[in-house]
Amino acid sequence: MTENDTNVHQEYAAVDLGSNSFHMVVSRRDGSNLIVVDRLREMVRLGSGFDEQNRLSEIACERALGCLTRFGERLRGMNADCVRVVGTNSLRLAKNALLFIRQAEEELGFPVDVISGVEEARLIYLGVSETLQEDLGRRLVIDIGGGSTEMIVGDSAMPLYLESLYMGCVSTSELFFADGKISKSCMDKAIIAASVILEPHIAIFQKLNWEDIIATSGTARSIEEVSRESGWTEGGITRTSIEKLVDAILQAGHVDELKLAGLSESRRSVFPGGVAILMAIFKSLSIDHMRVSEGSIREGVLADLIDRRQSQDTRAETVKSMISRHRIDEAQADRVCDTALLIFSQLKKVWKFSSRDKELLSRAALLHEIGLMIAHGQYHKHGAYVLEYMELAGFSRQEQRDLSLLVRLHRKKFHNEILSGLDEDRILVLSRLIFVLRLAVVFNRGRRPEDLPKIKISAADAEVSLKLDSQWLADHPLTHADLEQEQHYLRSSIFSLKVKEMAA
Template sequence: MNKPVAVMDLGTNTFHLLIAEGKGADYKEILHLQDAVKLGEGGINKGLIQPAAFERGIIAMQNFAAHIAANGAEKVKAIATSALRGAANGQDFINEVKAKANINIEIINGDEEAAYIYKGVKAADCLTDKNSLIVDIGGGSVEFIICNQDEIKWKQSFEIGAARLMDMFHKNDPIPPESITALQLYLQDRLTPFFAAAKNYTIAHIIGSSGVFESYAGIIEINKGKLFDLKKTPYYLFEKDQLLTLIESIILSSHQQRLGNKAIIPVRVDMIVTASILTRFIIEKLDINKIAMSTNSLKEGIMADLLG
């Protein structure tokens, strides 16, 4: 019997631990933990992990190490993305995790991150022979992947994640109209290579990879009075008008209103605003009608890769 495998996705907001066993994309999940470490808090655009966030990260990794040992996982892969990529003290964090939790962290670049996200979404059987655009909105970076079930046609990572945008543009709550305008002008400028590439392909649908798209699906289903379980909803198809109406209400909402919404996890309560402005901007610029959510993302791509 193959031993379980452990994968860690150390994001700007959330650290994930996934322990599973099996073969390839058809694996059985043993444990999935997420810890709202907020590694980028207070320092994401300064390129520095702040002391409190640094300490939270170390504690989370020690906790993960205990679970890995308890489950007898032998193959272990810890992947760090935008927050650690851009932090001057990122190597200090890696060294301390090695010393205190005996876990080796590997920093990947945006291109590698996009490739793993593609593998994760592909493993969920969300892709067809038509072109899709996978959008993965993280705290530090956003990945855009134009692809089909056979190959990646174009991919790029941009350091414009929701935590970075929040730090720059969401200083008052609710976010004022002039801040929304400024944010959209910033996106127009930063995403020039993406919009130029998108013109070269007929894109049938947008697939939002986990994150904020999970919140949208949860809010819509709970508003209908239905129970919503992400574990039982690996793929979700939105009605475009319904999604855009929801996004508008999120953008206009106050912190208290978002805090009271059970479908929005605490770490996402404020970041969902800038993430929603970005989501709407992409949908409207590309004028694509079919929009879906896949719960699979980076960690599932790494897991599928590790299990062959």
């Protein structure tokens, strides 16, 4: 069987750890098409499990991990490059998210990427674009999740404006309908609260002149289903249908009495909050009708994952854009990257580097001087801040954190304490990548396209031996001095560096 034959039958999986529900979709490639072969969904209400310290409760974590055990069984044996797990608002906010992520990764057998709200919006828009049957012009996409609401305006497959707002069906329901009672006063307050959050963004959305409005996610699909079953709409959601839905919810008076046709029992408790948010959007943007899409973040994750496999990685485009926008010396970045990968290749086996480690090192090398746009003094600190907090399309929060750490520690003293708080295994991998990047930067301090010496490097755990031509060292006294300085800096790390001279 050829590689192409294997790719045709390759399965891909996307797992969405949402604040309300966990979803998994497994698809198989059939030529240029994706065929869904399995779907799993469980409403775990992770976002309803926060305590007073903004930590996920044990009960919520138990529900979630039980679900992931079942998901993990389905994913077992799949290629790691064909599976992506993303965490959204609850894992962005929870103080104990790192502990939960460790447990989740054990149950799933795959890493969990926590993504920013804007990255979530990008993936939602991509998922909607991939599944739309017809293009009716510039579109506004709305996704009301459990803890956040994403709103995106775009043309075809290209998002133009992305926004993530801190309001969702779970959080709004808990805030205004916590005891299950539904009154006109509480509903009005919920709609007003959502309108207040929307207000700073309304003018921007209106100026973008969208022609088509598309809602997605479980909240929107449930609202459409109830409206259709009740005879208030033949398709999509209208201003009239949602007004009638609000009246029906008020008439029920309590979430336990929300026995509306088309509404699942599991969604009842968070339904009023989701309806209030959508009502606020209808009013704030003077909307008369919106259609509902089946595509959402999971389909977007799948499409993005396949793009990565086909060398169309959004992250590569983001790095390229950053180099251009921040006027990074591209020639110098390439030199440092090439040297880093040369050293990486010689240490790969003994330090057990992975393909993901190689990607991280390459991107850090290309962006290591991004802080120079602010100032030369302490530019490694400026660059680290930019890479950690800037919205970088395609990157998870963990990927941005790791990029930031490599750039922060690529020069001057090796501050081990900056890595504290991470898993021991992750600290070791990052420390080794930082070591490689530091050496690459030292060898390219001259910023000239001259030939590097023949570098021979080996390691026994953290004891590193570097062999260089003696004549080359004699001809490059500044680099020789820099290597001696690097030996001094590394005393505060786990590494020791021995430089040995070889005869030509």
